[in-house]
Amino acid sequence: MYSDRIRLASLQSKITSAAEAASLIKDGMVVGMSGFTRAGEAKAVPMALAERGKSEPVHITLVTGASLGNDLDKMLTESGVLARRMPFQADPTLRKAINAGKVMFTDQHLSDTMEAMRSGQLRKPEVTIVEAVAITEEGHIVPSTSVGNSANLVQYAEKVIVEINLTHRLNLEGAHDIYIPSPRPDRTPVPLLSPEQRIGVPAIPCDPAKIAAIVICEIPDSPSNVLPPDDETQAIANHLIDFFKKEVAEGRLTNSLMPLQVGIGTIANAVTCGLIDSPFTDIVQYSEVLQDSTFALMDAGKLKFASGCSMTLSEEVGAKVYGNFEKYKDKVVLRPQEISNHPELVRRLGIIGINTALEFDIYGNVNSTHVGGTHMMNGIGGSGDFARNAHIAVFVTKSIAKGGSISSVVPMVSHVDHTEHDVDVLVTEQGLADLRGLAPRERARVIIDNCVHPDYRAALNEYFDKACAKGGHTPHVIGEALSWHVNLAERGHMLAK
Amino acid sequence: MYSDRIRLASLQSKITSAAEAASLIKDGMVVGMSGFTRAGEAKAVPMALAERGKSEPVHITLVTGASLGNDLDKMLTESGVLARRMPFQADPTLRKAINAGKVMFTDQHLSDTMEAMRSGQLRKPEVTIVEAVAITEEGHIVPSTSVGNSANLVQYAEKVIVEINLTHRLNLEGAHDIYIPSPRPDRTPVPLLSPEQRIGVPAIPCDPAKIAAIVICEIPDSPSNVLPPDDETQAIANHLIDFFKKEVAEGRLTNSLMPLQVGIGTIANAVTCGLIDSPFTDIVQYSEVLQDSTFALMDAGKLKFASGCSMTLSEEVGAKVYGNFEKYKDKVVLRPQEISNHPELVRRLGIIGINTALEFDIYGNVNSTHVGGTHMMNGIGGSGDFARNAHIAVFVTKSIAKGGSISSVVPMVSHVDHTEHDVDVLVTEQGLADLRGLAPRERARVIIDNCVHPDYRAALNEYFDKACAKGGHTPHVIGEALSWHVNLAERGHMLAK
Numbered sequence: 001m002y003s004d005r006i007r008l009a010s011l012q013s014k015i016t017s018a019a020e021a022a023s024l025i026k027d028g029m030v031v032g033m034s035g036f037t038r039a040g041e042a043k044a045v046p047m048a049l050a051e052r053g054k055s056e057p058v059h060i061t062l063v064t065g066a067s068l069g070n071d072l073d074k075m076l077t078e079s080g081v082l083a084r085r086m087p088f089q090a091d092p093t094l095r096k097a098i099n100a101g102k103v104m105f106t107d108q109h110l111s112d113t114m115e116a117m118r119s120g121q122l123r124k125p126e127v128t129i130v131e132a133v134a135i136t137e138e139g140h141i142v143p144s145t146s147v148g149n150s151a152n153l154v155q156y157a158e159k160v161i162v163e164i165n166l167t168h169r170l171n172l173e174g175a176h177d178i179y180i181p182s183p184r185p186d187r188t189p190v191p192l193l194s195p196e197q198r199i200g201v202p203a204i205p206c207d208p209a210k211i212a213a214i215v216i217c218e219i220p221d222s223p224s225n226v227l228p229p230d231d232e233t234q235a236i237a238n239h240l241i242d243f244f245k246k247e248v249a250e251g252r253l254t255n256s257l258m259p260l261q262v263g264i265g266t267i268a269n270a271v272t273c274g275l276i277d278s279p280f281t282d283i284v285q286y287s288e289v290l291q292d293s294t295f296a297l298m299d300a301g302k303l304k305f306a307s308g309c310s311m312t313l314s315e316e317v318g319a320k321v322y323g324n325f326e327k328y329k330d331k332v333v334l335r336p337q338e339i340s341n342h343p344e345l346v347r348r349l350g351i352i353g354i355n356t357a358l359e360f361d362i363y364g365n366v367n368s369t370h371v372g373g374t375h376m377m378n379g380i381g382g383s384g385d386f387a388r389n390a391h392i393a394v395f396v397t398k399s400i401a402k403g404g405s406i407s408s409v410v411p412m413v414s415h416v417d418h419t420e421h422d423v424d425v426l427v428t429e430q431g432l433a434d435l436r437g438l439a440p441r442e443r444a445r446v447i448i449d450n451c452v453h454p455d456y457r458a459a460l461n462e463y464f465d466k467a468c469a470k471g472g473h474t475p476h477v478i479g480e481a482l483s484w485h486v487n488l489a490e491r492g493h494m495l496a497k
Numbered sequence: 498m499y500s501d502r503i504r505l506a507s508l509q510s511k512i513t514s515a516a517e518a519a520s521l522i523k524d525g526m527v528v529g530m531s532g533f534t535r536a537g538e539a540k541a542v543p544m545a546l547a548e549r550g551k552s553e554p555v556h557i558t559l560v561t562g563a564s565l566g567n568d569l570d571k572m573l574t575e576s577g578v579l580a581r582r583m584p585f586q587a588d589p590t591l592r593k594a595i596n597a598g599k600v601m602f603t604d605q606h607l608s609d610t611m612e613a614m615r616s617g618q619l620r621k622p623e624v625t626i627v628e629a630v631a632i633t634e635e636g637h638i639v640p641s642t643s644v645g646n647s648a649n650l651v652q653y654a655e656k657v658i659v660e661i662n663l664t665h666r667l668n669l670e671g672a673h674d675i676y677i678p679s680p681r682p683d684r685t686p687v688p689l690l691s692p693e694q695r696i697g698v699p700a701i702p703c704d705p706a707k708i709a710a711i712v713i714c715e716i717p718d719s720p721s722n723v724l725p726p727d728d729e730t731q732a733i734a735n736h737l738i739d740f741f742k743k744e745v746a747e748g749r750l751t752n753s754l755m756p757l758q759v760g761i762g763t764i765a766n767a768v769t770c771g772l773i774d775s776p777f778t779d780i781v782q783y784s785e786v787l788q789d790s791t792f793a794l795m796d797a798g799k800l801k802f803a804s805g806c807s808m809t810l811s812e813e814v815g816a817k818v819y820g821n822f823e824k825y826k827d828k829v830v831l832r833p834q835e836i837s838n839h840p841e842l843v844r845r846l847g848i849i850g851i852n853t854a855l856e857f858d859i860y861g862n863v864n865s866t867h868v869g870g871t872h873m874m875n876g877i878g879g880s881g882d883f884a885r886n887a888h889i890a891v892f893v894t895k896s897i898a899k900g901g902s903i904s905s906v907v908p909m910v911s912h913v914d915h916t917e918h919d920v921d922v923l924v925t926e927q928g929l930a931d932l933r934g935l936a937p938r939e940r941a942r943v944i945i946d947n948c949v950h951p952d953y954r955a956a957l958n959e960y961f962d963k964a965c966a967k968g969g970h971t972p973h974v975i976g977e978a979l980s981w982h983v984n985l986a987e988r989g990h991m992l993a994k
Contacts, residue, residue, distance in 0.1 A: 104938070120748065188845075189841075342844075343885070350616070421604065437603055471872070
């Protein structure tokens with residue numbers, strides 16, 4: 001049965017039901033799981049585990065690549081299975097539980113989690129559940145639409161459960177490049193010299209004796225929920241393209257730019273789409289998530305190669321890409337997130353990192369995660385991995401939110417994920433602020449003049465003038481620095497008196 | 498003349514006065530200069546430049562490795578020569594000018610500046626002034642007590658002025674290892690695999706035609722101004738040593754720990770001294786500044802090798818070390834700061850990074866730079882280079898300051914240099930908080946219980962309880978989050994009503 005999918009005959013006997021496989025997971029365990037941004041997560045077993053959690057106390061620490069599809073984080077939260085979750089999530093129900101202090105969430109740089117686990121600073125999983133398109137003759141695991149942390153979590157687990165997902169075609173095989181850094185202190189350089197290079201093996205090495213159960217699954221990935229570009233995201237894209245043109249004109253970039261990383265989400269996706277009508281050619285992506293825009297850019301002949309750790313596509317683009325994957329396979333590679341996001345590689349390759357800010361302040365500090373300074377949205381994700389070592393670190397956002405009651409540019413951010421040291425360029429639909437080499441007072445001038453919505457410009461100028469009168473390298477009126485957030489919370493508008 | 502110091506005979510004709518050499522520097526120029534933490538800065542020429550600045554308008558951008566000795570930043574500030582300064586400083590007069598908005602200060606991660614300059618994102622220097630112990634037969638420059646950014650600044654400059662400093666003995670030659678990463682996009686891995694390894698050349702390669710002037714100087718380096726350990730710094734050291742012992746017992750560290758980075762300053766120096774009486778052996782440093790404690794640890798037979806980018810010693814230790822440098826030379830190496838602080842290497846080698854915090858908050862965010870959230874102290878320095886990619890990122894501080902009117906642990910830091918993602922362990926004389934793998938609410942509990950001064954514990958507990966009642970992943974009472982800083986500014990004590 002499924003001999004094209006389970007090619008090591010001795011493993012055929014491991015096929016079992018999702019419920020049976022889920023019974024390997026005990027209360028108190030650390031569980032590893034595949035899945036990155038709604039792509040390639042195990043599905044049937046966590047669903048069975050959520051079901052079991054309704055009638056039996058099972059509390060686990062769940063470690064994945066990033067966020068999951070198929071409402072898995074919702075189900076696992078509702079049935080009380082999630083005691084602790086890392087390193088990223090994007091589920092409204094789980095988010096609510098995290099913000100209520102019911103689920104402990106460890107928000108991490110996505111390149112960091114496996115480093116901490118390898119060195120024993122995070123507990124290793126008793127069980128890892130990994131989605132696959134196939135198991136090879138050697139018992140090695142061919143991942144599906146994401147690699148994420150799967151290879152490491154398989155390596156570090158005592159037992160492995162494999163979900164063979166028949167909705168993924170076998171043509172995905174060969175798209176992956178599995179490389180795991182050696183332990184310290186004897187680590188060698190990650191040998192990657194260009195985004196197109198392969199440095200590993202096409203399947204996750206796994207001792208077949210560790211494979212404790214195999215489950216056949218026919219639940220598809222959830223499609224991407226990214227919104228199409230609108231006038232404002234198009235304006236952001238245009239400002240950024242004008243900036244790139246200027247960099248090319250001044251000899252700091254070539255016409256194929258530098259390898260692009262584009263964060264997940266509507267704005268970043270729109271920025272990539274904007275490159276279709278740009279003069280740039282032979283672009284390469286060295287990114288985290290390959291989105292619809294990756295393939296739009298490829299189809300337009302602009303993008304020649306894309307490296308990522310997952311593919312998260314809409315239904316329409318998914319049908320086209322996976323239906324003709326032979327056409328794309330030599331132009332994409334999926335790597336472990338430790339490699340797609342590795343600081344060593346981001347610095348070596350000279351990535352242009354484009355990520356979304358929730359808010360930023362007049363000095364260029366960025367909040368990517370905390371609404372109102374307190375409530376977790378999703379997590380920092382890979383934004384820090386890229387911004388810190390990028391050739392150019394760009395953050396994008398619309399200048400206002402909630403119909404204008406929120407300014408995305410504030411006197412002081414209510415939570416810092418990226419300090420001004422790591423932020424080179426800020427873009428809103430209003431314009432672009434190039435902060436490179438500037439001191440804080442100069443940064444404030446450029447940000448206020450270029451990025452702020454007109455409704456908030458006068459108020460920010462007033463704050464900045466008042467702050468400068470008090471002095472300092474980074475002038476603030478400390479007693480008023482967070483007053484816009486207080487106004488919003490208490491009176492529903494940042495400028496309410 | 499000085500044929501042992503200037504071995505390329507054709508360069509003898511370049512010997513000139515400091516004033517003459519300084520005349521090569523024109524108004525509006527970017528000037529590169531050697532110097533890192535009071536070690537190895539050019540001296541005579543900047544002094545002559547400061548003198549000239551008194552009678553003639555000369556405004557420059559000064560780019561160094563880090564801070565300078567001999568009151569150079571003071572003199573250059575007072576004579577109005579400094580228009581812009583990067584990437585670090587530690588001078589009271591310059592600090593005042595920066596905080597008054599009179600000198601534009603670009604505070605940068607110390608591994609970043611040369612990357613930005615190499616790619617043309619920071620303007621390259623017209624003139625670089627570099628201190629040397631000698632110029633080789635090839636015209637290459639042998640640095641003195643620091644390498645810092647000197648090698649890069651020589652490479653990127655149009656003209657080079659060399660100060661041969663006779664107060665440094667020739668026995669320093671051979672202590673340096675000069676390696677500069679190749680430009681992107683064709684960069685190869687930095688080939689360093691262990692702290693002891695040499696990957697470069699012993700002198701700074703330089704086209705002799707670029708050497709526009711040579712000045713003979715006899716002004717010594719300023720001695721280190723680090724204070725000796727006291728009861729509180731000793732307590733901090735003891736807590737950290739106990740933590741390391743536990744890590745060894747649990748198999749996460751060996752008895753020689755991992756390569757140690759220790760930030761400049763009194764507390765970090767005391768922590769290193771504390772290792773003399775520890776059970777650890779065959780310790781290696783992969784650090785920025787080699788301080789008195791480095792050599793104390795070496796003399797005690799505990800430290801087998803130290804890699805850094807400068808040596809900043811007290812008068813007493815300097816006399817001993819430089820007077821017997823043959824004894825130490827095979828146990829130390831000085832590298833460019835781009836290499837001593839390189840994220841690629843910090844991650845590969847698995848550094849334990851120990852740096853000083855000005856204040857930290859109950860969630861583990863660290864302020865290293867801004868007094869009261871607005872006034873620059875020195876700069877972020879290398880702390881971010883190390884903390885982000887460290888095996889274990891440690892920040893240390895005394896729990897109170899100014900006789901108790903300031904708590905170093907606050908509800909929310911008034912400025913963020915290191916986000917909670919990058920902070921593993923916090924230590925005060927009160928105790929140690931191990932934050933690894935914890936969610937923010939758990940971090941708060943551990944920090945309040947272990948690090949806070951008893952005078953502030955009740956108030957922080959009260960704040961935390963009130964914040965938790967409002968909810969959130971990182972609970973805060975936003976309107977009160979910075980109230981301790983407001984109290985201090987307005988009433989002289991953080992808990993003043």
